[in-house]
Amino acid sequence: MGRALLLAACGTGFTFLMTALGAATVFFFRRRVDPRFRRAALGFAAGVMIAASVWSLLIPAIEEAQAAGQAGWLPALGGFALGVGALLLLDVLLPHLHPGASKAEGISSSWRRTTLLVFAVTLHNIPEGMAVGLSFARVAMQEGAAAGSTAMYAGALVLALGMGIQNFPEGAIISMPLRAEGMKKGRAFWGGMLSGIVEPIGAVLTILAAGIVVPALPY
Numbered sequence: 001m002g003r004a005l006l007l008a009a010c011g012t013g014f015t016f017l018m019t020a021l022g023a024a025t026v027f028f029f030r031r032r033v034d035p036r037f038r039r040a041a042l043g044f045a046a047g048v049m050i051a052a053s054v055w056s057l058l059i060p061a062i063e064e065a066q067a068a069g070q071a072g073w074l075p076a077l078g079g080f081a082l083g084v085g086a087l088l089l090l091d092v093l094l095p096h097l098h099p100g101a102s103k104a105e106g107i108s109s110s111w112r113r114t115t116l117l118v119f120a121v122t123l124h125n126i127p128e129g130m131a132v133g134l135s136f137a138r139v140a141m142q143e144g145a146a147a148g149s150t151a152m153y154a155g156a157l158v159l160a161l162g163m164g165i166q167n168f169p170e171g172a173i174i175s176m177p178l179r180a181e182g183m184k185k186g187r188a189f190w191g192g193m194l195s196g197i198v199e200p201i202g203a204v205l206t207i208l209a210a211g212i213v214v215p216a217l218p219y
Contacts, residue, residue: 005204005207007136007137007139007156008132008133008136008137008200008203008204008206008207009200009203009204010136011132011133011135011156011157011159011160011203012129012132012133012160012199012200012202012203013200014160014161014164015128015129015160015163015164015167015196015199016167016196016197016199016200017164018164018165018167018168018171018196019125019167019168019170019171019192019193019196019199020171020192020193020196021168021171022167022168022169022170022171022172022173022175022192023172023174023175023188023189023190023191023193023195024171024175024189024193025171025172025175025176026175026176026178026179026185026189026192027185027189029176029179038173038176041172041173042169042173044166045166045167045169045170045173046166048162048165048166049162051162052158052159052162052163055158056131056135056155056158056159056162057131057159058076058080060155061076061079061219062075062076075219076219078219079219082219090123091105091106092106093106093107094106094119094123095108095109095111095116096120104116112181113177113181114177114181114183117174117177118174118178118191121170121173121174121195122194122198125167125195125199125202126198126199126201127202128163128167128199128202129199129200129201129202129203129206130203130205130206131159131163132156132159132160132163132199132203133202133206133207134203134207135152135155135156135159135160136156136160136203137206137207138152138156139152139153139156163199170196171193171195171196172192174191174192174195175188175189175191175192175193176188178192
């Protein structure tokens with residue numbers, strides 16, 4: 001357990017650091033963000049996230065199900081559907097603002113546009129931390145099997161690297177709109193950086209529950 005926590009802390013520490021570095025870009029830009037930069041940053045983050053989701057999450061889920069003697073596609077499809085359902089439920093329950101909309105949807109809230117943005121990114125960072133933390137927890141659990149441990153370790157590193165790379169533009173996407181709303185650069189930086197602090201927290205909580213989570217990993 002101790003080694004799993006250490007590995008997860010290193011992995012999610014890197015993703016958190018990348019969020020902080022992205023948030024630090026607020027010190028190098030003017031108050032208003034160039035829309036072209038924002039679109040490029042969002043597109044880059046989306047591309048990396050899709051790649052990480054397929055190669056580091058969905059495909060390993062299929063492989064683990066097959067190794068357990070199940071139909072490989074079934075658990076992955078079931079887990080994917082559960083994730084879609086969870087997001088649809090959050091779309092109904094939580095206050096949020098769609099691009100171009102002037103009024104927030106979901107539960108009535110007095111939160112500002114920037115608050116909704118910070119909340120959304122912070123919320124989606126929780127499962128990222130869980131995924132990275134569990135990947136490193138599996139490495140610690142499989143260290144007795146050299147070949148399996150090496151492959152899992154490489155997969156965990158790739159996942160952490162992918163999450164970290166896409167966290168860089170996310171940090172910038174939070175801190176710079178906060179600055180555009182009139183917040184001082186220092187506070188805008190802290191807002192962007194702290195959105196990533198939930199990743200190490202999510203990783204630790206997942207490892208503490210790893211005995212329950214691992215059997216259901218393909219889902």
